[in-house]
Amino acid sequence: MERADYERLRWRCIRRALLELDITLTRFLDNGFAQLNDEQQQAFAELADMEDHDLWSLINGQAETDDPRYAPIVALLRKS
Amino acid sequence: MSIPVLKFDAVIVGAGGAGLRSAIQLSEAGLKTAVLSKVFPTRSHTVAAQGGVAASLGNSEEDHWHWHMYDTVKGSDWLGDQDAIEFMVRKANECVVELEHYGMPFDRTDNGKIYQRPFGGHMSNFGEKPVRRSCAAADRTGHAMLHAMYQRNVKANTQFFVEWMALDLIRDSEGHVLGVTAMEMETGQVVIFHTRATIFATGGAGRIFYSSTNAFINTGDGLGMAARAGIPLEDMEFWQFHPTGVAGAGVLITEGVRGEGGILRNSSKERFMERYAPNAKDLASRDVVSRAMTTEINEGRGCGVNKDYVLLDITHLDPNTIMKRLPGIREIGLQFAGVDCIKEPLPVVPTCHYQMGGIPTHYSGRVVVPQNGNPNSIVPGFYAAGECACASVHGANRLGTNSLLDLLVFGKSAGDSAVEDLKAGKAHRELPQDAAEKSLARIAALDNRKGGANVHETRLAMQRTMQNHAGVFRFGDLLKEGVDKILEVEKAARQLEIKDKSMAWNTARTEALEMENLIEVAKATMISAEARKESRGAHVRDDAPDTPEFPNGRNDAEWLKHTLFNPVDNTITYKPVTMQPLTVEPIALKTRSY
Numbered sequence: 001m002e003r004a005d006y007e008r009l010r011w012r013c014i015r016r017a018l019l020e021l022d023i024t025l026t027r028f029l030d031n032g033f034a035q036l037n038d039e040q041q042q043a044f045a046e047l048a049d050m051e052d053h054d055l056w057s058l059i060n061g062q063a064e065t066d067d068p069r070y071a072p073i074v075a076l077l078r079k080s
Numbered sequence: 081m082s083i084p085v086l087k088f089d090a091v092i093v094g095a096g097g098a099g100l101r102s103a104i105q106l107s108e109a110g111l112k113t114a115v116l117s118k119v120f121p122t123r124s125h126t127v128a129a130q131g132g133v134a135a136s137l138g139n140s141e142e143d144h145w146h147w148h149m150y151d152t153v154k155g156s157d158w159l160g161d162q163d164a165i166e167f168m169v170r171k172a173n174e175c176v177v178e179l180e181h182y183g184m185p186f187d188r189t190d191n192g193k194i195y196q197r198p199f200g201g202h203m204s205n206f207g208e209k210p211v212r213r214s215c216a217a218a219d220r221t222g223h224a225m226l227h228a229m230y231q232r233n234v235k236a237n238t239q240f241f242v243e244w245m246a247l248d249l250i251r252d253s254e255g256h257v258l259g260v261t262a263m264e265m266e267t268g269q270v271v272i273f274h275t276r277a278t279i280f281a282t283g284g285a286g287r288i289f290y291s292s293t294n295a296f297i298n299t300g301d302g303l304g305m306a307a308r309a310g311i312p313l314e315d316m317e318f319w320q321f322h323p324t325g326v327a328g329a330g331v332l333i334t335e336g337v338r339g340e341g342g343i344l345r346n347s348s349k350e351r352f353m354e355r356y357a358p359n360a361k362d363l364a365s366r367d368v369v370s371r372a373m374t375t376e377i378n379e380g381r382g383c384g385v386n387k388d389y390v391l392l393d394i395t396h397l398d399p400n401t402i403m404k405r406l407p408g409i410r411e412i413g414l415q416f417a418g419v420d421c422i423k424e425p426l427p428v429v430p431t432c433h434y435q436m437g438g439i440p441t442h443y444s445g446r447v448v449v450p451q452n453g454n455p456n457s458i459v460p461g462f463y464a465a466g467e468c469a470c471a472s473v474h475g476a477n478r479l480g481t482n483s484l485l486d487l488l489v490f491g492k493s494a495g496d497s498a499v500e501d502l503k504a505g506k507a508h509r510e511l512p513q514d515a516a517e518k519s520l521a522r523i524a525a526l527d528n529r530k531g532g533a534n535v536h537e538t539r540l541a542m543q544r545t546m547q548n549h550a551g552v553f554r555f556g557d558l559l560k561e562g563v564d565k566i567l568e569v570e571k572a573a574r575q576l577e578i579k580d581k582s583m584a585w586n587t588a589r590t591e592a593l594e595m596e597n598l599i600e601v602a603k604a605t606m607i608s609a610e611a612r613k614e615s616r617g618a619h620v621r622d623d624a625p626d627t628p629e630f631p632n633g634r635n636d637a638e639w640l641k642h643t644l645f646n647p648v649d650n651t652i653t654y655k656p657v658t659m660q661p662l663t664v665e666p667i668a669l670k671t672r673s674y
Binding site: 003004007008010011012014015016017018019020022023024026051052053059060061062078 | 118119122123124125126127128220223243265266292293294295296297329330331407408411412415416582584585586587590
């Protein structure tokens with residue numbers, strides 16, 4: 001990912017509406033994101049584009065996704 | 081250096097509830113309106129508000145704005161201005177109905193009216209019994225509200241500048257406000273927004289504390305800009321805390337956990353609430369529980385390596401009950417404390433939640449400062465609303481669901497006042513030659529400084545100082561030390577260094593600029609808290625205890641007054657509380673008890 005694209009994504013992860021996502025996404029960017037391949041990084045960026053309550057519901061297990069591109073990333077976010 | 085100038089009738093800084101509500105008034109009046117936001121509007125922290133919005137619609141049972149007024153004055157511990165409070169509660173119904181017409185999907189009763197539920201502190205008949213006054217959209221009230229108002233703004237042609245950070249207020253030599261400087265994050269470009277009206281709706285600054293339920297975005301940008309422009313900050317000693325935030329993270333653990341049988345324990349596993357509240361124990365009121373937790377920690381009975389938290393234990397509950405009655409709690413424990421609460425207790429601390437003080441405003445939304453003997457002299461061209469403003473309706477403590485009401489009523493009111501002032505026909509005043517100099521100098525200093533302070537370390541030092549010296553339960557000697565310490569942190573915050581010098585998406589620079597705002601709020605809070613030698617509402621001092629002469633430690637003879645912190649020389653003055661409402665008799669002083 002180009003520097004500007006990454007930094008834009010980073011800003012959109014570290015300034016969320018919900019504190020829960022600020023913490024979870026910041027932690028993941030610092031510890032797990034670099035290990036993802038390009039396609040997985042793209043999937044993460046799409047998840048980060050979701051509304052805060054919807055994304056948090058996926059991460060805390062109140063909702064599920066059956067999208068095969070998102071499910072493994074959500075699983076990593078839960079463990080991050 | 082030539083800086084681009086964008087001319088608008090009005091600029092609104094912040095696109096949460098208050099900013100979006102005021103923008104509707106301006107754009108629908110046909111005025112050219114810009115809204116600046118660090119994030120996409122529907123990612124503002126208003127999204128996190130779940131409880132609802134208070135309005136005495138009386139849809140579920142009899143209710144009256146006068147009862148709502150009484151509850152709000154009492155909640156404020158009589159520090160709220162009674163004219164502003166009457167104004168707010170009387171506007172509540174109109175604002176809620178308007179929002180419904182904008183498309184807000186409120187929960188409904190079987191007969192199609194807005195459904196209302198009870199909420200702590202809201203009572204019928206002047207404190208007699210709980211009343212159903214809160215209007216909600218499931219548990220996503222703030223989220224639904226922002227969506228409805230954002231769409232209304234799009235329809236009204238409000239111009240959004242998303243992922244822009246406002247830097248400084250522009251004032252001329254006569255003190256008129258002429259707009260702001262702002263930075264586009266995508267390019268790093270600094271631009272002047274030259275306007276006839278400037279409205280701050282930048283939200284709270286809960287990130288000054290180490291433990292805060294506030295999202296990272298709540299860095300007090302409006303307060304920082306106001307302070308740098310010489311505007312005093314009002315009642316900054318008053319912050320509402322929640323007893324149970326996850327230690328180290330701040331994420332809220334709902335009171336329902338104690339309601340279901342959760343027990344607070346210290347390092348000896350003792351159920352310490354039995355000593356502080358023998359009857360209610362762990363279900364005592366928020367302030368009693370928070371104070372007890374702080375006392376345990378301060379007296380060395382906290383847990384962990386630093387002995388700086390206590391434990392919330394639900395391991396004795398049936399796991400099925402936990403999963404069924406407290407959904408999401410197990411995940412919060414796993415995610416933010418690394419603890420499975422079915423097997424181990426959760427580490428918790430009293431956690432900052434809401435800022436009652438802010439930029440001093442009249443209930444019309446106009447910013448007011450002391451000048452020539454008038455404590456409420458209007459700053460021409462400047463308005464503020466929502467959590468960044470102090471109208472003051474929350475006084476020393478806020479009632480639940482009054483925060484969403486505040487941003488609706490005062491967002492609208494600030495917008496209406498700006499429209500009224502602009503329709504009076506004032507042209508753009510001439511920009512001073514050095515309109516952007518302060519902002520450019522701040523950025524240049526960050527870019528060029530070598531051997532300066534690290535942003536992350538400075539923020540942490542500030543947050544620890546605030547938590548340890550001006551937390552939920554306050555001590556005279558700790559506050560005194562806290563003033564010295566925060567002034568030391570301020571020196572570091574004035575000498576920040578960043579490694580990344582790039583223009584585009586430089587998040588290090590943005591965080592450094594946020595830190596320069598946070599420190600203004602932290603300093604105002606510490607110095608104001610040290611100065612107020614009584615207990616009132618959320619400001620509770622160990623050396624101002626509950627006595628027959630001063631029930632709850634409140635001393636009206638000396639301290640029934642608003643604090644004004646002057647950021648120019650770190651001094652404090654006071655101004656009277658407005659006890660006279662608009663049309664009714666004042667709510668007379670009495671002891672606040674529930």
